[in-house]
Amino acid sequence: MKTIASVSFTALLVACSDGGAAPASNDQGTQSETAQKNGETAATVEAGSNGTLNIYSARHYDSDKLMYEAFEEQSGIRVRFREAGANQLLETMRAEGENSPADLIIASDAGALWRFKDAGLTQPLPEGEFEQLIPERLVEPDRQWVGLARRxxxxxxxxxxxxxxxxxxxxxxxxxxxxxxxxxxxxxxxxxxxxxxxxxxxxxxxxxxxxxxxxxxxxxxxxxxxxxxxxxxxxxxxxxxxxxxxxxxxxxxxxxxxxxxxxxxxxxxxxxxxxxxxxxHVNITGVAMAANAQNTDEAIQFVEYLLSSDGQHRLVDETKEIPVIEDVTWPQGLDAIPEFxxxxxxxxxxxxxxxxxxxxxxxxxxx
Missing domain, CATH: 3.40.190.10 (Periplasmic binding protein-like II)
Known part of the structure; x- marks a missing residue:
């Protein structure tokens, strides 16, 4: 199994709580060790790398790393990721400007995704099969983001x-x-x-x-x-x-x-x-295409993977969010929540x- 390359934080970050993510107290050390092991730093994450996908994620779950690995094995596309609070990622992308390597942004709230859009840090998603898989309400009217799970x-x-x-x-x-x-x-x-x-x-x-x-x-x-x-x-x-x-x-x-x-x-x-x-009140975890994304084909492949049965299970089984695809089995424990x-x-x-x-x-x- 391939090793996911995570990105160490070298850009100036503004400390701000995102809320909703699991504690990430050990994530930074793990990511730095992984990067050092592979001889990589933030500077090596270059936009436009062949067969590479760079993800900025406001989620902090170990299951996401396994999800990236599964996508790597299936697609042959190398995944690199940076994890931080949504506001931290937003400020990082602002500081990076046109040189930002980010291809996709994952955030756990439609309001958080809107902040990236409002800051000019996203672009319309290209057309893809994913649009036929989910309710129209889960695709932002300007195609700036798409919902992956419900909360x-x-x-x-x-x-x-x-x-x-x-x-x-x-x-x-x-x-x-x-x-x-x-x-x-x-x-x-x-x-x-x-x-x-x-x-x-x-x-x-x-x-x-x-x-x-x-x-x-x-x-x-x-x-x-x-x-x-x-x-x-x-x-x-x-x-x-x-x-x-x-x-x-x-x-x-x-x-x-x-x-x-x-x-x-x-x-x-x-x-x-x-x-x-x-x-x-039903909100989402969603994904947006970064404004300066270079690996757009790889990004769409990943979005469509997340909206497959395997991708949905890997996305929500640990978090206990609700799948957005019909006929996907809900995570254990969700049978305790009332109908809605x-x-x-x-x-x-x-x-x-x-x-x-x-x-x-x-x-x-x-x-």
Whole structure:
């Protein structure tokens, strides 16, 4: 099996949390060792290398490295990758300018992908078979990115203190009866920004502002930590409702830690709708073509691989995201989540309304 060549960080990076990725505390050392072993540095990753694909990814999962290796074996194309938070990668590409070696950008939120597009760091994807494989909603209108996996923002709640009808709609979280019952992470997190962006699109800015004000009043504590921390807080009795992405909760149910599994077992997961049959908030992990990509044929081959049965399994089996291809078996543990129906809100809206979403949170005092 070929060795994947990873890229050491030599460009100036701006430290900023992306959210949603698994901890990457050991990734940098592993990548540097791999690069040194192969006699490679960031300077050797040259745009236009024959049979090479350069990926900038905001994901940090060991399974992704195996996915790259599987694609290498199948295609004969050598994969090189750089992993960091989405904002770090964006700043790196800005600094690299036209000399950026990036061919593809992978990020875990439509709002994050929009930031690359807004910065002029992407280009329209060439036509490919992938368009026939996924719903139209998962292809950005200007073909700047395509969705690879689905992720749902919902709530985990204590069934002994909260009934299902109290978390049936997002509006329910604004009820004064829930004062002191909600745990959630910072408003600056991209997942919360995308959620609020859809609320603005669905309800209008005034109603979205009222909701944010009421949720702040219902918080059990100052926003802190990640989604897993919120679920653990419910299990510890600090609150009774945690806003979380579905896969954090599913991964907790299958954790090797007894305490983590018990925390998940003390809660149930629900997917609030936007009311009036408007569906639920479903986001994506997606991929974009870099503006200065040279290896476009190789890039499209990789996108189409990720949208194959094998590619989908390798992409989501560890993360517990939801496949976007029909008839692909869902990862173990997803049978525990309730049935859902996506809203029809265009995913690029999550980025376009991002600034407005942050303004609403700021005015509500949601730090």
């Amino acid at each position: 749902i923002r919902g709530v985990a709640y204590d069934p002994e203190r909260i009934s299902p009808d109290q978390v049936d709609e997002w509006q329910d979280l604004a009820d004064p009866s829930l004062e002191g019952e909600i745990c959630v992470r910072s408003s600056t997190n991209i997942y919360n920004l995308s959620l609020m962006a859809e609320m603005v699109e669905q309800w209008g800015a005034e109603e979205a502002q009222n909701w944010a004000n009421a949720v702040v009043a219902n918080m059990a504590r100052t926003p802190q930590g990640g989604d897993t921390d919120q679920v653990e807080a419910v299990a510890a009795g600090l609150c009774s409702i945690a806003i979380t992405n579905h896969y954090y909760w599913v991964r907790m149910t299958q954790s090797g830690s007894d305490a983590t599994r018990e925390a998940a077992a003390a809660t149930q997961i629900a997917f609030p709708s936007f009311g009036d049959g408007e569906g639920i 129906e996506d809203s029809d809100t265009p995913l690029d809206t999550f980025g376009e309304r991002q600034s407005e979403a942050q303004r609403i949170y700021d005015e509500a005092g949601w730090n």
